Amino acid sequence: MFPRFDPFPDLRSLGRCHRAAEHRMPLDAYRRGGMFYAHIDVPGVDPGAIEVTVKGDTLTVKAERSWPEERGDEVLARERQQGTFERHVRLSEDVDRDHLQARCANGVLTLRAPVAATAKPHKVRVTVAAPPKTVEARTGEPAPTAA
Numbered sequence: 334m335f336p337r338f339d340p341f342p343d344l345r346s347l348g349r350c351h352r353a354a355e356h357r358m359p360l361d362a363y364r365r366g367g368m369f370y371a372h373i374d375v376p377g378v379d380p381g382a383i384e385v386t387v388k389g390d391t392l393t394v395k396a397e398r399s400w401p402e403e404r405g406d407e408v409l410a411r412e413r414q415q416g417t418f419e420r421h422v423r424l425s426e427d428v429d430r431d432h433l434q435a436r437c438a439n440g441v442l443t444l445r446a447p448v449a450a451t452a453k454p455h456k457v458r459v460t461v462a463a464p465p466k467t468v469e470a471r472t473g474e475p476a477p478t479a480a
Contacts, residue, residue: 358394358420367448369428373420376440377413383442385435392422392433394442427452 362371375383377398384395397417402408424430426449433446 357414357418358396360420360422362422364448367453369446369448371422371444373442373444374440375418375437375442378437378440380437383435383437385433385442385444387424387430387433390424390426392424392444394420394422394444396442 358373358375360371360373362369364370373394375396375398378396382397384393386393386395395417396419398413399415400413429447429449433444436443436445
């Protein structure tokens with residue numbers, strides 16, 4: 334369902350920058366029965382500031398996290414990341430994109446989508462073919478049949 338989307342595979346070899354960006358929004362994904370689930374960490378993000386979009390086979394999660402500073406504040410430490418974070422996930426054909434749901438609670442965004450009807454196992458009806466008819470030769474006599 335959620336293979337890692339990597340639009341720039343060559344950048345992976347250039348160092349940690351690409352990998353560091355991925356870990357700002359870590360993701361777990363799995364299938365349980367007829368549903369797909371993904372959990373993405375978004376700690377400290379206002380749920381109203383999360384944007385989830387699907388375009389083609391790509392799901393994009395965009396979130397912004399910031400802390401207001403007041404004039405005159407003396408910043409003693411700034412270790413928590415701020416800014417806009419974006420995560421791209423390529424969806425397989427097995428995901429019913431039209432029924433994707435997103436819910437945020439306790440700093441975790443949960444995405445849920447049913448397995449597409451076309452991906453579910455289904456039975457194929459087997460029809461019985463009529464036995465082949467014998468063909469008469471031009472002489473008007475029946476063609477010989479296999480014994």
